[in-house]
Structure formats: structure tokens, C-alpha cells
Amino acid sequence: MVESDNNSAATTLIKIEGLYKLFGNNPKKYMPLVHEGKSKDEILAETGHTLGLKDINLTINKGEIFVIMGLSGSGKSTLIRHFNRLIDPTEGVIEVEGTDVMKLGPKELEQFRRHKMSMVFQRFGLLPHKSVVDNVAYGLSIQGVSKSESKAKAVEWLATVGLAGYEDQYPAQLSGGQQQRVGLARALCTDAEILLMDEAFSALDPLIRSEMQDQLIELQEKLHKTIIFITHDLDEALRIGDRIAILKDGEMVQQGEPEDILLNPANDYVEAFVRDVNRARALTVETVMKDPAYRITASTIEDALKQMKGFKEDYGYYVNEDGYQGVLTEETLQAAFDDDKKADLDSLQYEDLEAISQDAVLETVIPDTLNSQYSLPVIDDDGKITGRLSRSTLAEVLGNDDKVTEEKPAEPKSN
Amino acid sequence: MADASWLSEIPQLSRGDLRDIRKYLDTAYRDFSREYGEMIEGFFDPLLTFLVWFEKLLLATPWWLVIAIVAGLAYLSSRSWKLSLGVVISFFMIGYFGMWDNTMRTMSIILVCTFMAIALGVPIGIAMARSDRVQSVVTPLLDIMQTMPAFVYLIPVVMLLGIGKIPGVIAVIIYAIPPVIRLTNLGIRLVDKDVLEAATAYGANSMQRLMGVQLPLAMPTIMAGINQTIMMALSMVVIASMIGVKGLGQPVLKSITNQYFTLGLLNGLAIVALAIIFDRVSQAYAKRSQRHLGGMDNG
Ligand SMILES: Nc1ncnc2c1ncn2[C@@H]1O[C@H](COP(=O)(O)OP(=O)(O)OP(=O)(O)O)[C@@H](O)[C@H]1O
Numbered sequence: 001m002v003e004s005d006n007n008s009a010a011t012t013l014i015k016i017e018g019l020y021k022l023f024g025n026n027p028k029k030y031m032p033l034v035h036e037g038k039s040k041d042e043i044l045a046e047t048g049h050t051l052g053l054k055d056i057n058l059t060i061n062k063g064e065i066f067v068i069m070g071l072s073g074s075g076k077s078t079l080i081r082h083f084n085r086l087i088d089p090t091e092g093v094i095e096v097e098g099t100d101v102m103k104l105g106p107k108e109l110e111q112f113r114r115h116k117m118s119m120v121f122q123r124f125g126l127l128p129h130k131s132v133v134d135n136v137a138y139g140l141s142i143q144g145v146s147k148s149e150s151k152a153k154a155v156e157w158l159a160t161v162g163l164a165g166y167e168d169q170y171p172a173q174l175s176g177g178q179q180q181r182v183g184l185a186r187a188l189c190t191d192a193e194i195l196l197m198d199e200a201f202s203a204l205d206p207l208i209r210s211e212m213q214d215q216l217i218e219l220q221e222k223l224h225k226t227i228i229f230i231t232h233d234l235d236e237a238l239r240i241g242d243r244i245a246i247l248k249d250g251e252m253v254q255q256g257e258p259e260d261i262l263l264n265p266a267n268d269y270v271e272a273f274v275r276d277v278n279r280a281r282a283l284t285v286e287t288v289m290k291d292p293a294y295r296i297t298a299s300t301i302e303d304a305l306k307q308m309k310g311f312k313e314d315y316g317y318y319v320n321e322d323g324y325q326g327v328l329t330e331e332t333l334q335a336a337f338d339d340d341k342k343a344d345l346d347s348l349q350y351e352d353l354e355a356i357s358q359d360a361v362l363e364t365v366i367p368d369t370l371n372s373q374y375s376l377p378v379i380d381d382d383g384k385i386t387g388r389l390s391r392s393t394l395a396e397v398l399g400n401d402d403k404v405t406e407e408k409p410a411e412p413k414s415n
Numbered sequence: 416m417a418d419a420s421w422l423s424e425i426p427q428l429s430r431g432d433l434r435d436i437r438k439y440l441d442t443a444y445r446d447f448s449r450e451y452g453e454m455i456e457g458f459f460d461p462l463l464t465f466l467v468w469f470e471k472l473l474l475a476t477p478w479w480l481v482i483a484i485v486a487g488l489a490y491l492s493s494r495s496w497k498l499s500l501g502v503v504i505s506f507f508m509i510g511y512f513g514m515w516d517n518t519m520r521t522m523s524i525i526l527v528c529t530f531m532a533i534a535l536g537v538p539i540g541i542a543m544a545r546s547d548r549v550q551s552v553v554t555p556l557l558d559i560m561q562t563m564p565a566f567v568y569l570i571p572v573v574m575l576l577g578i579g580k581i582p583g584v585i586a587v588i589i590y591a592i593p594p595v596i597r598l599t600n601l602g603i604r605l606v607d608k609d610v611l612e613a614a615t616a617y618g619a620n621s622m623q624r625l626m627g628v629q630l631p632l633a634m635p636t637i638m639a640g641i642n643q644t645i646m647m648a649l650s651m652v653v654i655a656s657m658i659g660v661k662g663l664g665q666p667v668l669k670s671i672t673n674q675y676f677t678l679g680l681l682n683g684l685a686i687v688a689l690a691i692i693f694d695r696v697s698q699a700y701a702k703r704s705q706r707h708l709g710g711m712d713n714g
């Protein structure tokens with residue numbers, strides 16, 4: 001499923017296999033019902049047990065931001081709490097760097113939590129009786145790091161998240177956004193490789209939230225942590241996620257890169273999520289350009305015309321050793337051919353047509369695409385043409401799907 | 416007809432049976448106390464020594480030093496001049512009306528009882544908070560301790576240990592300990608689950624969670640329990656004096672039997688003064704130490 005682009009050398013850090021969680025007094029007894037395929041509601045009605053997670057399989061690679069999405073009650077928090085075993089599974093395997101977390105004894109588990117993972121919570125979970133700097137240093141103080149050392153580090157991280165000067169305040173004296181920055185600083189302060197974030201930004205207002213998202217992305221560029229991020233907001237997921245998994249009633253319904261989810265939703269549930277997303281802002285040119293590039297690489301007019309005949313359209317993009325030059329129409333070529341078919345292509349008059357970058361967000365190229373009578377050539381960072389973006393493709397991607405208008409599926413609600 | 420008499424009258428054990436049961440239990444307990452009374456007394460000896468020493472210490476300390484220390488402690492814990500001044504005036508009045516020695520005796524026993532109640536009650540409360548089973552065993556015991564008239568459990572204590580300070584202390588502790596146990600349990604159980612989970616997620620072991628999160632966050636509730644315990648210990652002073660605990664209770668007892676209204680009133684007021692001082696000081700301390708939990712106010 002993972003496309004083999006530049007990060008094909010990704011190493012698996014976390015692996016989850018066949019994970020089940022049944023909440024209740026006697027989960028083992030009722031697991032057969034789950035395996036029979038009874039639904040969450042049926043099991044609840046019959047046994048009073050809540051099916052939290054059902055047959056979850058996933059792998060998370062080192063250095064990626066893995067987003068878990070789903071509506072309220074879909075099991076997101078339950079799933080993320082399995083990574084550091086705040087919740088024990090009823091069945092299944094959880095491996096982190098090849099170690100089976102389920103086999104850890106109590107002492108090993110403490111060490112594992114201290115050094116491998118840190119967590120940011122939706123409702124912050126700060127210690128109200130400790131000052132901000134002591135909160136940030138909490139992880140280190142639990143590890144037994146000396147007070148002066150942990151404090152120095154904490155002060156540094158507080159500055160990194162933009163809270164220098166707030167060291168001696170108490171959490172209750174800070175705004176929600178500031179408190180969550182403290183939560184983030186606390187998580188970063190232990191230098192753990194894996195960061196678990198359970199709806200870390202959901203309690204914040206939209207402006208602060210996007211600020212925090214920017215900060216997280218910025219930090220991630222420097223720190224290269226492995227981040228597991230939970231949200232019920234697809235815009236947020238698309239913005240920060242390298243890969244996204246979608247949960248529904250404890251089951252994994254789709255897993256993939258953001259574009260996969262956006263362009264090929266697996267079912268109506270995912271579709272409902274996807275519908276409200278501003279695709280123009282969420283997708284890059286590269287992800288939607290399907291059409292092949294009409295590259296004219298020949299050096300003579302005769303060869304060029306031959307290449308042109310193979311195209312579906314009556315124009316092509318002229319490329320020489322300096323890269324992309326401009327657009328050539330069949331008409332011009334034909335006229336030149338009639339004139340002198342052995343002439344050099346360089347001497348020909350081609351039309352200027354601005355190429356667009358494949359990393360550009362769709363929103364930014366809409367005007368150019370609509371204003372041009374030709375499809376726009378798409379180039380990569382080296383100036384090589386990798387494809388083209390036509391007006392109709394754009395319209396197709398941005399136009400709302402009419403397939404799912406009959407019933408109004410539940411909106412992803414907050415909280 | 417005779418068969419239906421149970422309808423109009425409750426079935427009753429015959430008098431002889433009842434007497435036998437009583438006799439049996441009483442002798443059994445008497446034998447037990449004869450057998451083990453000395454051993455148990457021996458067990459409490461260090462406590463008795465300490466009680467006597469502490470009482471003597473308070474009595475031997477010059478009055479102005481006692482007032483200065485108590486007023487100083489009141490100021491340290493409350494940062495309020497008014498409260499400290501109130502302490503000075505009440506203690507001075509107590510001395511002026513000739514109740515100084517009894518007040519010192521009562522104070523010493525109350526302080527010792529309170530510390531013992533905390534030392535025993537907080538760990539019991541913690542154990543209750545950790546285990547539902549412990550809670551389900553201890554809660555009915557506490558209910559009994561709080562509703563059983565104090566006189567009733569004085570009887571076995573006196574049978575076992577005779578009359579004196581130790582049985583007095585035990586009686587006071589039994590009477591006064593339930594609030595601190597209950598509120599420690601409650602306080603810990605009410606600690607924000609999110610905060611506790613955060614501590615767990617960072618790898619805190621159970622001791623670190625208890626000392627670093629649960630007890631500090633439960634502290635306002637525990638302090639309320641301690642406050643209640645002090646108040647109840649003070650209110651037990653008169654009853655305890657019936658089994659030979661010296662202090663402000665004895666003159667009150669004397670005034671009841673001899674109808675000395677003024678004597679009773681003065682000693683009663685001295686108890687009230689002590690109660691108010693203990694109450695205000697412990698509450699002010701609790702409030703001050705928890706101030707940052709409240710939020711923006713900087714009181
Ligand atoms: N301790 C528990 N005991 C019983 N059922 C539980 C427990 N914790 C969670 N559940 C159930 O598991 C399901 C998933 O809950 P979970 O908290 O993981 O949802 P979520 O996706 O995080 O939702 P939200 O977006 O509201 O946080 C719910 O149906 C919930 O009732």
C-alpha cells in the first residue's frame with residue numbers, strides 16, 4: 001500500500017496485530033462472540049460488554065506522523081492507550097521496536113513508559129499543584145534525573161514552545177492553548193522517541209489550534225519523532241499526517257496516505273468525513289495530475305511532429321537540455337514542417353506557458369489552470385516535467401461528489 | 416391460639432438464656448483482659464511515657480512562651496494578625512480565669528490524639544482508596560465507630576486497661592478518627608483521573624503516584640478530615656474525663672454533679688476557644704497551601 005517514493009527505506013517501529021479489546025467484567029468469556037462477527041451493539045445488548053477495538057492491524061514507521069481518526073466513541077483513545085499499555089488488550093500483539101510490550105513486567109513497563117514514549121492529553125493532564133516548569137520536568141523527575149538538570153532542560157523546552165517567562169506560574173493561571181503547550185513541552189522534555197497525542201488540539205479554538213499544528217510540524221522537521229496523533233478533524237489529519245487510519249466502532253475501515261483517503265474513500269463513513277474537507281487546500285498538484293505529460297524532446301521538426309501525432313491533444317510541451325521551454329501546437333509545427341521539415345526545433349516560435357510545481361497546493365493553481373487554454377505542465381523541484389494538470393481534472397477533483405447526497409451521514413462531531 | 420402469639424409479640428429469647436449469654440461473654444472478656452491486660456498495657460507504655468512527658472513539658476513551659484509559640488504558629492500558618500491576636504487574648508483570658516493547667520493538659524492530649532489519628536487514619540484511608548475490598552470492610556466499621564455511643568466502647572477499654580490516660584487516648588481516637596479516614600479515602604478517589612493517567616503514562620510507579628499526585632491533590636479533602644478529627648477530639652474531652660483523663664473536662668464534670676454553673680461555663684468556653692483556634696489555624700493553613708489550585712485569584 002505504501003508507495004515507494006523517497007522514504008521507501010522506512011523502518012517499522014510499532015506493529016500491532018490482531019488487537020481486540022472488550023470492556024467488561026469477563027471479556028475472555030465473550031471473545032468467541034466477537035470472533036463470530038457480532039456487532040458492537042449486539043454484544044453490548046447480549047453481554048453488557050463494550051467492544052472497544054476489533055481486529056486492528058497496523059504498522060507505524062520510524063519518523064512518520066501517523067494519524068488515527070474516527071467519530072466520538074470509535075475507539076481512538078482506547079487504541080492509543082494500548083501503545084503504552086494504559087489499557088491492556090484482550091487479545092493481540094503490540095510490538096515496539098521488536099519487543100512485545102505485553103511481555104514486559106511491571107518494572108520494565110515503567111522503564112518503557114519513561115524512556116520510549118511520552119503522551120499529550122486532550123484535557124492536558126497537567127499537575128495542578130506543580131508550577132509550569134515542574135510540570136515540564138515531571139517526566140525527568142520520575143526518571144530520577146537531578147533537579148537542576150531536569151529544570152534546566154524544562155526551561156529550554158518551555159522556551160521552545162514559546163512559554164519563556166511562565167516557569168513559575170501554575171497551570172490554572174494559563175489559558176487552554178498555553179496549558180497544551182506546557183503539555184507538549186512536558187512530552188518533548190523526556191526525549192522519548194515516540195509521541196502519543198490524544199486529541200491534543202481538540203480542546204483549543206481554531207486559531208490557536210492551527211498555530212499549534214504549525215508548531216508541531218515545525219518541531220517535527222527538527223526532531224523527527226514518531227508521532228501518533230489522534231483527531232476527529234480530517235483537515236487537521238490531512239494537514240499533519242503522513243498516513244491516516246480511520247476507525248469506526250472499533251474497527252479499522254481505511255488506512256493509507258492522505259490522498260488515498262481523500263480520493264478513494266473506502267465507504268460511506270469515510271466519504272462523510274471527506275466531504276467537508278476543502279480539497280483545494282488539502283491536495284497538492286502531484287496527487288491529482290493523472291494525465292501523462294506531452295513531452296516533445298525531438299530536435300527536428302519532423303521528429304517533433306511524429307511525437308505530436310502520438311498525443312491525444314494537439315499540443316505538447318517543448319523540452320530541451322535546459323528543461324521545459326514552452327508549449328508547441330500542432331498547427332505551428334505543421335506550418336514549420338511544410339516550410340522546412342529538417343529545420344531545428346530550437347528556431348521555432350513556441351508559446352510561453354508558466355509551469356506549475358507539483359508540490360503546489362491546488363488552491364494556488366486554480367486561476368492559472370482555468371485561464372489557460374492548454375493543460376498546465378507540472379514540474380518537479382529539478383524542473384523536470386512530471387505530468388500535466390487539465391481544467392477538467394481540476395473540476396472533477398474539486399467538484400463535490402453527487403453520489404452521497406441521498407442520506408446525510410453523521411458529521412464528525414467534536415468531542 | 417398460643418401458636419399465634421408471635422404475631423402480637425416479638426419472639427424473645429428466654430430470660431435465662433439471655434443471662435447465660437451475657438454472663439458467658441462477660442466472663443470471656445474478663446478472662447481475656449486478665450490474661451492479656453498487662454501485656455497490652457505494656458504495649459502502650461511508651462505512649463504513656465510520651466503523654467506524661469509532653470503534658471509535663473507544656474505545664475513546665477512559662478505561660479508567655481506557650482502563648483508566643485501558639486500565636487507564632489497561628490501566624491505562620493495563616494499570615495493573619497487578627498487570628499494571632501485572638502490566640503493571645505484567649506490564652507491570656509484562660510490563664511486569668513485559672514484554667515491554664517487544665518488547658519495545657521487538654522491541649523497535650525488533643526495534640527497527641529490528633530497526631531495519632533492522622534498517623535493511623537491517613538494510611539488506612541489510603542488502603543481504602545486502593546482497594547474496594549478494604550473499603551467495603553472498613554466503611555461499616557467506621558459507621559459503627561461513629562454511631563456507637565462513646566460510653567459503650569469505654570466499657571471494654573476500661574475493663575482492659577483500667578482508668579487513666581491511655582484508655583482516654585484510645586477512646587478519643589476511636590471517636591475522632593473516622594473523618595480523617597473517610598476523607599482521605601474520598602480525597603484520593605476523587606483525584607482527577609486524567610492527571611493520574613498522565614503520571615502513569617510518564618512511568619510513575621505507585622509510590623510516585625501516591626506521593627506526587629494523589630496525596631497532594633487530595634490534600635484539601637484530607638485537611639478537612641483532619642479539621643473534623645480535631646473538633647471531634649475536643650468534643651470528647653468531657654467524656655474522656657469520666658475515665659480519668661485530666662484536663663478541662665473534669666471541672667465540667669464536677670460542675671454537672673455539683674451544679675456549679677459558672678465553673679462549667681468557663682471551662683466550656685475554654686474548650687470552645689481551643690476548638691476555634693485549632694479550627695481556624697488548620698483551615699487557614701489548608702487554604703494557603705492549596706491556593707494555586709484555585710486559579711487566577713492570588714489570595
Ligand atoms: N473503561 C471503559 N469501560 C467500558 N467501556 C469503555 C471504557 N473506555 C472506553 N469504553 C468504550 O469504548 C468505546 C471507545 O471509546 P474511546 O474513548 O476509545 O472513544 P474515542 O474514539 O476516543 O472517542 P472520543 O472522540 O469521544 O474521545 C466507547 O464505546 C466507550 O464506551
Ligand SMILES: [Mg+2]
Nearest residue numbers: 076077078199
Ligand atoms: Mg478519546
